[in-house]
Amino acid sequence: MEIFGTNNHKIIHGDALTALQTQVADNSVDLIFADPPYNIGKNFSGHIEKWASEEAYLDWCYQWIDLCLKKLKPNGSFYVMTATQFMPFFDIYLRKKLDILSRVIWSYDSSGVQAKKYFGSMYEPILFCVKDKNSYTFNANDILVEAKTGAKRKLIDYRKAIPTVYNSEKVPGNVWEFSRVRYRMDEYENHPTQKPIALLERIIKASSNENDLVLDPFSGTFTTCAVAKALNRKCIGIELQEEYIKIGLRRLQLAKEYKGEKLEKEVRTFETERLTNNYNLTLFEEPNGTPIHD
Numbered sequence: 001m002e003i004f005g006t007n008n009h010k011i012i013h014g015d016a017l018t019a020l021q022t023q024v025a026d027n028s029v030d031l032i033f034a035d036p037p038y039n040i041g042k043n044f045s046g047h048i049e050k051w052a053s054e055e056a057y058l059d060w061c062y063q064w065i066d067l068c069l070k071k072l073k074p075n076g077s078f079y080v081m082t083a084t085q086f087m088p089f090f091d092i093y094l095r096k097k098l099d100i101l102s103r104v105i106w107s108y109d110s111s112g113v114q115a116k117k118y119f120g121s122m123y124e125p126i127l128f129c130v131k132d133k134n135s136y137t138f139n140a141n142d143i144l145v146e147a148k149t150g151a152k153r154k155l156i157d158y159r160k161a162i163p164t165v166y167n168s169e170k171v172p173g174n175v176w177e178f179s180r181v182r183y184r185m186d187e188y189e190n191h192p193t194q195k196p197i198a199l200l201e202r203i204i205k206a207s208s209n210e211n212d213l214v215l216d217p218f219s220g221t222f223t224t225c226a227v228a229k230a231l232n233r234k235c236i237g238i239e240l241q242e243e244y245i246k247i248g249l250r251r252l253q254l255a256k257e258y259k260g261e262k263l264e265k266e267v268r269t270f271e272t273e274r275l276t277n278n279y280n281l282t283l284f285e286e287p288n289g290t291p292i293h294d
């Protein structure tokens with residue numbers, strides 16, 4: 001296991017179970033966002049995540065879930081994701097230990113594979129749980145969205161003693177529409193299940209305050225930690241694959257180099273196309289039209 005960064009923004013290269021047991025103090029974390037492998041055969045930097053059986057996957061999940069709960073402060077919040085087929089097990093397991101306040105659906109525009117013989121998957125579930133339903137952080141005013149009916153149509157609520165214009169903003173409901181991270185988006189990193197910045201912004205703004213500690217035991221491209229840092233939260237991110245540690249170090253601006261390798265964002269194919277096109281343009285911009293390069 002290797003540890004990078006600072007006390008406020010820490011990256012741990014290692015296994016989540018070991019790192020949680022040895023590197024994170026009990027009752028110390030304000031917010032945990034856990035986005036584990038889903039046991040659906042994704043390739044994480046050469047490692048195919050697939051357990052021998054569903055039971056084996058769930059058994060592993062219950063171990064890190066229990067550790068996460070141990071690390072969470074008494075007034076902390078826990079957000080957890082997994083594949084739709086495993087979420088019912090998480091729900092039944094967690095409801096005995098925590099209060100599940102919202103069962104969120106992250107809904108997106110299209111699935112990678114277009115199903116023809118069944119209804120394709122267009123969402124991922126997220127559980128939002130708290131240890132104490134009478135004492136937890138929820139910054140409703142920081143995550144308001146437009147209330148379409150009231151604001152756009154300028155409706156007046158005549159049920160009130162003094163008729164009042166409907167609110168133009170509201171706390172989002174439990175169906176969240178955010179685009180998946182696409183290859184051409186600025187935030188894209190080379191990872192098969194990168195979560196959008198906008199999704200983490202909503203979670204971190206709602207369920208933590210400045211200087212709070214945010215933990216992500218399966219950091220991937222370190223979206224959670226990058227957003228936490230940008231929002232002036234402390235963070236701990238754990239990740240098993242070295243390639244993703246490098247992304248984390250760069251995204252959190254914790255290092256410019258990793259073991260002698262310069263940390264630079266991968267150039268995408270359309271970016272090289274653009275470079276080539278610019279190069280061609282300069283040829284024709286020469287004063288007498290004569291190419292200066294062959």
Ligand SMILES: C[S@@+](CC[C@H](N)C(=O)[O-])C[C@H]1O[C@@H](n2cnc3c(N)ncnc32)[C@H](O)[C@@H]1O
Nearest residue numbers: 015016035044194195218219220221223239240
């Ligand atoms: C679903 S992805 C997380 C994606 C992340 N939320 C993001 O926005 O990029 C799960 C990550 O967990 C990592 N992982 C798998 N097993 C792990 C383990 N035992 N300990 C720590 N990380 C692990 C994988 O390498 C993968 O990057």
